[in-house]
Amino acid sequence: MLIPGAAPAIRRINDSGLRAIVVTNQRGIALGRMTTRDLERIHVRLGALLEADGGASIDAFFYCPHNSGTCTCRKPNTGMVLEAQRRWPDIDLARSVIVGDSRSDVGLGEALGMSTILLPSDAPDLAAAVDIIIGKADVHLQGMPSSRAPG
Numbered sequence: 425m426l427i428p429g430a431a432p433a434i435r436r437i438n439d440s441g442l443r444a445i446v447v448t449n450q451r452g453i454a455l456g457r458m459t460t461r462d463l464e465r466i467h468v469r470l471g472a473l474l475e476a477d478g479g480a481s482i483d484a485f486f487y488c489p490h491n492s493g494t495c496t497c498r499k500p501n502t503g504m505v506l507e508a509q510r511r512w513p514d515i516d517l518a519r520s521v522i523v524g525d526s527r528s529d530v531g532l533g534e535a536l537g538m539s540t541i542l543l544p545s546d547a548p549d550l551a552a553a554v555d556i557i558i559g560k561a562d563v564h565l566q567g568m569p570s571s572r573a574p575g
């Protein structure tokens with residue numbers, strides 16, 4: 425069920441002292457295809473799979489349950505990232521990276537001055553994206569931290 429390599433990649437984020445935060449559009453809730461309870465169960469299950477597969481963990485999931493054009497949180501709107509920043513005021517968006525597979529992910533990051541990694545064009549997969557994020561790859565991203573956060 426997990427993409428191979430995803431859990432070890434997230435584990436490397438955890439071990440580097442960075443936060444791993446999920447922001448996800450879930451319009452299916454507005455459309456009645458699932459409930460918030462269903463989605464929260466999926467997130468719990470996903471967390472258990474990540475833990476079992478790689479000892480990895482997600483610090484928080486933020487989701488937008490709304491339909492297009494009805495809120496300020498559906499990506500590429502910025503609401504979910506700003507909510508994460510309210511929870512952790514030390515988040516420095518200029519030193520944060522959004523990894524995604526759609527233009528809405530990149531648009532959100534650009535709107536907030538974050539670095540962006542679009543899969544698969546900027547990096548082939550999550551493991552490669554993590555290489556960039558933690559500075560092991562020979563790629564420079566504007567705004568990236570120059571050294572690892574204390575872990």
Ligand SMILES: [Zn+2]
Nearest residue numbers: 488490495497
């Ligand atoms: Zn929303």
